[in-house]
Amino acid sequence: MRDPQSLTHRQKTLALVTLIIALVLEIVDMTIVNTALPAIKASLGADAQASQWIVAGYSLAFAVLLMAGGRLGDTFGYRRMFLLGVTGFTLASAACGLAHTGTALVAARLLQGATGAVMAPQAMAMVQVMFAPLERVSRMALFGVIGGLAAIAGPVLGGILIEANLFELGWRVVFLINLPVGIGAVIAGLLFLPEARSGRPAGYDIVGMVLFGLAMAALLHPLIGAAESGQVGGALWPLLAVAPLGALAWRHAGQRVRAGKPALFDPALFTIASFRQGLALSIVFGAVGSGFLLVFAFAMQAERGQTPLFTGLLHMPYGLGAMFGIGVMSRNLLPRLGRWVLVMGAGVMLPATALVLWGITAVHLPWLVVGLALMLAGAGMGMTAGCLGPVVVSRVERDHAGAASALLKTSQQFGAALGVALVGSLYFAAGSRHFAPPALAALAVIATLQVLCMGVAWRLPHKLFD
The missing domain is CATH 1.20.1250.20 (MFS general substrate transporter like domains)
Known part of the structure; x- marks a missing residue:
């Protein structure tokens, strides 16, 4: 080749x-x-x-x-x-x-x-x-x-x-x-595709990967399992293992780095405020997006009686708004406004997602209004999502850029899984208890996560870029 x-x-x-x-x-x-x-x-x-x-x-x-x-x-x-x-x-x-x-x-x-x-x-x-x-x-x-x-x-x-x-x-x-x-x-x-590989492969940290994987699973499994019986406060005892497993994994990564061995990541990255807080924001924000879209798809079909086709097509205003938020708003505003773009993005998304879920379940708003609210929610999402990458790596040295980018992607995926666990559990639990409409019960978690997003974004350093 x-x-x-x-x-x-x-x-x-x-x-x-x-x-x-x-x-x-x-x-x-x-x-x-x-x-x-x-x-x-x-x-x-x-x-x-x-x-x-x-x-x-x-x-x-x-x-x-x-x-x-x-x-x-x-x-x-x-x-x-x-x-x-x-x-x-x-x-x-x-x-x-x-x-x-x-x-x-x-x-x-x-x-x-x-x-x-x-x-x-x-x-x-x-x-x-x-x-x-x-x-x-x-x-x-x-x-x-x-x-x-x-x-x-x-x-x-x-x-x-x-x-x-x-x-x-x-x-x-x-x-x-x-x-x-x-x-x-x-x-x-x-x-x-041509043949290529790294001249200096970094090696593996299987133990670190297993420890972090177990910590993630210990967090998600009981939260998802809570929906099984309709009891959100069900068998949550595995949550007690999350902190010890996470601490063990963190200590293991630090020991590997100090010994000059391959590690899943360098804990020193987390001394950078913009990186540490940016990852936290990406987890919470990933939970908001995945939780909202899961409930929206279910509520449209199970509560509003719409077809999968109509439900799918109604995602388009959200996507168009997201593209505008990413391609226009975040790109132009981030250099001038810094962290406030992320605060505003979450702030815009909060009332818009609430209007969507309230409008399709409780009051049956006209589809034009729902579509406009979805577009606004997408724009808010795009304003925040479009800024996360540049913010997370803004103070990271180039030698660590690859690891930082991988951690960002990992945190986004974990956040998505966490959103399904938290929001989905409350949605299904509310449905099993005949709470009507269950989408509004889930909205309480979504809104709380969005407020948390705004708080974490506000805590970002005032000056992100030189």
Whole structure:
């Protein structure tokens, strides 16, 4: 296989398209399931706990294994691990589409998240090795735009596919559609991607990964399990293990760094206020977004009686608002207003999401009003989300930029899983207790998280950039 630097412009373009296909595959599968979840729950007879794990399991597995996935590419080659990740993701998608129980689907979604964590880091690494520094700017921007469009397309595509009911497959087609796309990505990867790996692979910290993974699972599992019986304050004893496991993992990482051994991350990064608080904000904000979208999709279909197609299409104003918030508001306002852009973003999102959930369940507002509120909520989301990356790495030295970016992505994925656990548990518990409408009970958690977002954003350093 050719060296990355010897590729022609055409060959680099074909390689880039291959990587974009995989990016779309990974991002769409994070969001497509929201629209399909009510149909999945009804078809498989899945309980509340399984329904939440179908969404949260993907994000949790992705978060736990993301940094390890990047290290695998450094050691064994980006092309090889990309092909392995895409192949595994495609097979996991097939397992999702063929699942006949909620437990089987949860297991397949965990495998999807794990293989996605192997696949995703290789795309960014390949861009680094194929393109010169100035060329990377436009390619990375393209990844951002297409990633945003893919996130919007997921719920819409899910609604269209379920409505079409191709080959009488119902919700299964939202997973099985990945098969031809994944096979195409594997073939394109074999044909167009060059061989490359790091000259100084960082190695692995398996123990650290296991400890942090157990801490995350100890936090999420009892919260999700609380919805099973409709008791939010149910068997929460595993939460007692979170702090000891987290402390052990932190101490382990510090010892590895001091000994000059590979570590999951360098604890010294957390002495940087903007990095530490930015990661905290990304977790809370990820919880807001995932929790709101889960409840919105369920409330539209279960409480308002709308079709998956209409529910998917109604995600579009939210996505358009998010693109405006990211592409226009955050980019232009962050250099001038700093942390206040993030405070304003969460502040705009709070009344807008409340209006949406109140409007579709309690008072049945006209769809035009709901759409405008969704657009405003999306704009607020975009204002905050578009600023998080630059804020988190603003004071991080270049030598730690890769690790900092990986930690940001990990915190966002963990936040998404946490949002499903917290908000979803209250939503399903309220439904089982015949609280009407349950979406308004979930709104209490969403609003609390948004206020917390504003508080954390306000605590960011006044001067973020030199």
